[in-house]
Amino acid sequence: MTADGADGLDAIRTHPAGAVLGFDFDGTLAPIVDDPAAARAHPRAAGTLARLAPHVGCLVIVTGRPAAVAVEYGGFDGIDGLVVLGQYGLERWESGTLTEPEPPPGVAEARAKLPEILKAAGAPPETFVEDKRQALAVHTRRCAEPEVALERLRGIIAALAERTGLAVEPGRFVLELRPPGMDKGKALRAFIEARRAGTAGAPEPSAPASDGRGGFPSAVLFAGDDLGDLAAYDAIDAFRSEGVPGVKVCSGSSEVTALAERADVIVDGPEGVVAFLDMLLESLA
Numbered sequence: 001m002t003a004d005g006a007d008g009l010d011a012i013r014t015h016p017a018g019a020v021l022g023f024d025f026d027g028t029l030a031p032i033v034d035d036p037a038a039a040r041a042h043p044r045a046a047g048t049l050a051r052l053a054p055h056v057g058c059l060v061i062v063t064g065r066p067a068a069v070a071v072e073y074g075g076f077d078g079i080d081g082l083v084v085l086g087q088y089g090l091e092r093w094e095s096g097t098l099t100e101p102e103p104p105p106g107v108a109e110a111r112a113k114l115p116e117i118l119k120a121a122g123a124p125p126e127t128f129v130e131d132k133r134q135a136l137a138v139h140t141r142r143c144a145e146p147e148v149a150l151e152r153l154r155g156i157i158a159a160l161a162e163r164t165g166l167a168v169e170p171g172r173f174v175l176e177l178r179p180p181g182m183d184k185g186k187a188l189r190a191f192i193e194a195r196r197a198g199t200a201g202a203p204e205p206s207a208p209a210s211d212g213r214g215g216f217p218s219a220v221l222f223a224g225d226d227l228g229d230l231a232a233y234d235a236i237d238a239f240r241s242e243g244v245p246g247v248k249v250c251s252g253s254s255e256v257t258a259l260a261e262r263a264d265v266i267v268d269g270p271e272g273v274v275a276f277l278d279m280l281l282e283s284l285a
């Protein structure tokens with residue numbers, strides 16, 4: 001644990017009612033599997049989050065998944081106050097209500113062109129396109145050589161993104177074509193600022209009271225595993241520069257090393273994340 005991370009953890013323990021705890025879904029709360037539709041949260045993840053909820057200011061999941069899919073696969077419905085920001089922050093799920101924008105026209109264009117483009121690039125037949133309505137994720141995990149297949153597609157996916165006005169989001173054996181302008185850092189920051197102000201586009205619950213000693217947020221933690229989570233780490237760094245303690249947790253894997261280099265603490269995948277939260281919970285209860 002870095003010294004800054006230890007400070008962040010201390011601040012959560014000292015002022016839990018003002019703390020914001022954010023999480024990625026795949027690879028952090030849910031073990032990675034070959035088929036995206038078969039992913040489910042670690043069996044203890046939802047229970048641990050439910051037990052944490054009454055102790056902390058906010059629990060928020062910030063994911064590349066559609067928000068409703070993360071809620072379903074995570075078993076998160078019913079966790080008090082939990083908010084899910086889906087599609088890198090474009091969608092929001094809270095208390096059973098989903099808010100989502102219309103996808104930009106470039107998504108339909110990319111959807112129409114993608115099959116022919118993948119074929120022309122010689123993508124292996126195991127290449128799989130996950131259609132998330134707001135975005136298209138091209139997966140190569142099931143290919144015999146997933147890294148080779150992914151590299152082969154990088155150029156043509158970038159060109160398609162350029163033509164359709166979309167952004168490329170690289171991840172664990174996946175290249176996503178998604179609307180630009182939002183990322184997990186912006187989503188996390190906007191969520192916290194809205195809570196701090198007690199207002200948002202939609203009626204927002206008032207900013208949770210801190211315990212009377214810390215401000216809001218008293219501390220911010222984010223746990224992630226993949227490249228898309230680096231923007232959330234950036235947000236933690238920015239909060240720190242403003243005097244808000246933070247903790248960057250890395251759900252470690254051999255597939256991605258970029259997060260480990262910037263994390264305060266590295267744990268062993270979703271099992272390690274849940275164990276870390278159990279330990280935090282014990283120190284709060």
Ligand SMILES: O=P(O)(O)OC[C@H]1O[C@H](O[C@H]2O[C@H](CO)[C@@H](O)[C@H](O)[C@H]2O)[C@H](O)[C@@H](O)[C@@H]1O
Nearest residue numbers: 025026032033034036039063064065141172174
């Ligand atoms: O932001 P996240 O919650 O981490 O979501 C990022 C993407 O995760 C999913 O793909 C990853 O998980 C799959 C299931 O374990 C795995 O098969 C795939 O190789 C991974 O890249 C998901 O399918 C995407 O839609 C998410 O955007």
